[in-house]
Structures are given as structure tokens and as C-alpha cells.
Amino acid sequence: MASAIEVRNLRKVFDGTPALDGVSLTVPAGAVFGLVGPNGCGKSTLVSHLCGVMRPTSGDVFVLGEKVFENPSVKARIACVPSEPYFIGSESADGMADFYRAVFPGFDLARYFELEKHFEIDHTKPLRKLSRGMRAQAAIWLALSIRADVLLLDEPMDGIDPLARRRMWRLVLDDVAERGLTVLVTSHNLRELEGVCDHLGIMDKGTMREEVDLSQPSEGVAKVQVVLPEGAVLPAGLSVIQQSNEGRVLTLLVRGSAGEVRETLAALHPSYLEVLPLSLEERFICELGGDDDGIM
Numbered sequence: 337m338a339s340a341i342e343v344r345n346l347r348k349v350f351d352g353t354p355a356l357d358g359v360s361l362t363v364p365a366g367a368v369f370g371l372v373g374p375n376g377c378g379k380s381t382l383v384s385h386l387c388g389v390m391r392p393t394s395g396d397v398f399v400l401g402e403k404v405f406e407n408p409s410v411k412a413r414i415a416c417v418p419s420e421p422y423f424i425g426s427e428s429a430d431g432m433a434d435f436y437r438a439v440f441p442g443f444d445l446a447r448y449f450e451l452e453k454h455f456e457i458d459h460t461k462p463l464r465k466l467s468r469g470m471r472a473q474a475a476i477w478l479a480l481s482i483r484a485d486v487l488l489l490d491e492p493m494d495g496i497d498p499l500a501r502r503r504m505w506r507l508v509l510d511d512v513a514e515r516g517l518t519v520l521v522t523s524h525n526l527r528e529l530e531g532v533c534d535h536l537g538i539m540d541k542g543t544m545r546e547e548v549d550l551s552q553p554s555e556g557v558a559k560v561q562v563v564l565p566e567g568a569v570l571p572a573g574l575s576v577i578q579q580s581n582e583g584r585v586l587t588l589l590v591r592g593s594a595g596e597v598r599e600t601l602a603a604l605h606p607s608y609l610e611v612l613p614l615s616l617e618e619r620f621i622c623e624l625g626g627d628d629d630g631i632m
């Protein structure tokens with residue numbers, strides 16, 4: 337699969353301090369890539385480079401195969417929803433739609449009107465007079481009307497209520513399925529990302545600590561539920577990260593492949609043994625050292 341976004345060894349230094357310290361990243365076309373990491377690790381700075389509004393100190397940022405900084409033809413194919421959307425003066429959604437039409441050749445007015453029913457927004461009211469969540473919805477509405485090839489979402493759902501979030505994500509994912517839209521989204525909400533992302537990038541202190549293809553099973557950690565015979569004890573060699581029990585049902589997070597862990601536990605002749613899928617949160621915590629060290 338071709339990559340829609342390719343970042344190579346990107347550095348950005350502010351006042352002598354690196355905000356990005358050699359970030360590399362590949363986002364396949366049509367992927368939904370979640371970018372997570374603690375406050376200040378560089379997510380928004382990376383997004384600003386992907387939008388082409390920030391000049392790298394060094395390194396390369398390619399979007400849709402071209403360097404993006406000061407490249408209007410590529411920027412016209414990228415829609416960006418920043419964490420604090422900016423709207424001109426007292427413009428309404430309709431006014432911003434007119435502005436976007438002038439800036440983005442792909443802006444689809446018919447699509448804009450078609451999407452209106454999904455957003456309970458008075459399209460004639462100045463956007464600055466709307467609530468925070470409504471402004472965030474308006475930014476997504478406008479971004480989806482651009483018919484971009486790449487959609488960058490920087491904590492887009494902050495302030496949006498849960499039902500509206502589901503509607504927003506449905507619309508975004510429909511575009512992914514129907515048009516092969518590529519999405520990069522930053523968020524602190526792993527549960528939300530779990531339902532939508534197929535790739536995850538974990539940033540820390542200006543670096544990309546790990547890239548995970550979520551369609552592939554986790555190699556390093558297995559989650560199992562097991563009911564052991566009375567008196568049986570877990571083998572000493574089993575590297576248990578987390579353990580909980582409900583009655584006689586033990587739920588374990590164990591280092592190792594699912595096959596190995598299953599084999600080890602099967603030797604104890606359990607009355608019940610099942611390997612379960614790892615949640616994103618479990619995978620995230622386990623693959624990054626086994627303790628919850630405040631990544632989010």
C-alpha cells in the first residue's frame with residue numbers, strides 16, 4: 337500500500353529546545369492513524385508540519401508524495417481540524433464555506449448542504465457565538481466538505497457530546513471506506529481511538545516511541561482467562577504482568593505469544609482456557625514496559 341504520509345527524521349527546535357527530535361512516521365493511504373502521547377510530547381507540532389504551516393528545522397515531511405511546506409497544490413488536498421478551530425471574524429458556517437470554496441478547489445458545496453442534517457448547527461449564526469462543542473462540530477463539518485485526500489484531526493472531539501462524537505466518527509469512517517480518505521488523529525482517549533484506528537503511533541518527548549499496526553495480533557503479550565483445577569498454582573516461569581479474578585475465573589496478562597501462554601496453561605489441565613483480544617489500553621501499557629507510566 338502506498339503511503340499518504342511519510343515523515344523522515346523530523347526535528348523542530350523552538351528557542352533551542354527540540355519539540356520534535358528525529359520523528360519518523362509512515363501512514364499508509366486509506367489508514368486511520370491514531371497519534372497518542374503525553375502532554376507536550378510534540379503531537380500538535382507534528383500535525384502543524386503535516387498541514388504544511390510549520391517549517392521543519394531539519395528532516396522531511398511528505399504528504400501525498402510531495403514535500404508539503406509552502407506547497408499550495410498539496411495543501412489544497414489536506415483538511416486540518418486543529419484542537420482550537422479558527423474561524424474568521426463573525427463568519428457563520430455558510431460564510432466559512434464560501435471562504436473554503438475560494439481556498440480549497442475540492443470544496444464540495446453539495447456535500448456541505450448534504451452533511452448539514454448531521455450537525456445541529458444554525459448555519460447562519462456567527463460561529464464564535466456557538467458553544468465550544470458546536471464550534472468543534474462546525475470545524476469537522478467544513479473539513480469533511482473539502483473532499484480532501486488527507487484529514488488531520490488534532491484532538492477533534494474535545495467538547496463534543498458522546499452521541500455527536502459517534503455521528504462525527506461515522507461520517508469520517510464513511511469517507512475512509514468510500515473514498516480511501518487517509519486520517520491522522522491525535523487524542524488522549526484510547527477507548528475512542530480503539531474503535532476507529534487501524535494504526536497507532538506512540539510519541540514521547542519529541543520522538544516516535546512505537547508504531548503499531550493494530551490489525552496484527554500483539555506478539556509480546558497475551559490475555560487469557562483460565563479456570564484451574566483446585567490447588568493448582570501458576571508456573572513460576574509464567575511472566576504475569578497483571579492478574580485479577582472473579583470467583584475461580586482468573587484473567588491474566590502474560591508476557592509471551594498467545595500460543596506459548598496457552599500451551600503452558602493447558603499443561604495444568606484447566607477446566608476453562610480462552611485467549612482474549614487485548615484492549616488498546618492493555619496493549620499500550622504492556623508493550624511500553626509493563627507499567628502505566630503516564631503515557632496518556
Ligand SMILES: Nc1ncnc2c1ncn2[C@@H]1O[C@H](COP(=O)(O)OP(=O)(O)OP(=O)(O)O)[C@@H](O)[C@H]1O
Nearest residue numbers: 350351354355373374375376377378379380381382
Ligand atoms: N510556537 C511554539 N513556540 C515555542 N515552543 C512551542 C511552540 N509550540 C509548541 N512548543 C513546545 O513544543 C512542545 C510540544 O508541544 P505540542 O503542542 O506539540 O505538544 P502536544 O503533544 O500536542 O501536547 P498536548 O497533548 O498537551 O496537546 C512543548 O514543549 C511546547 O511547549
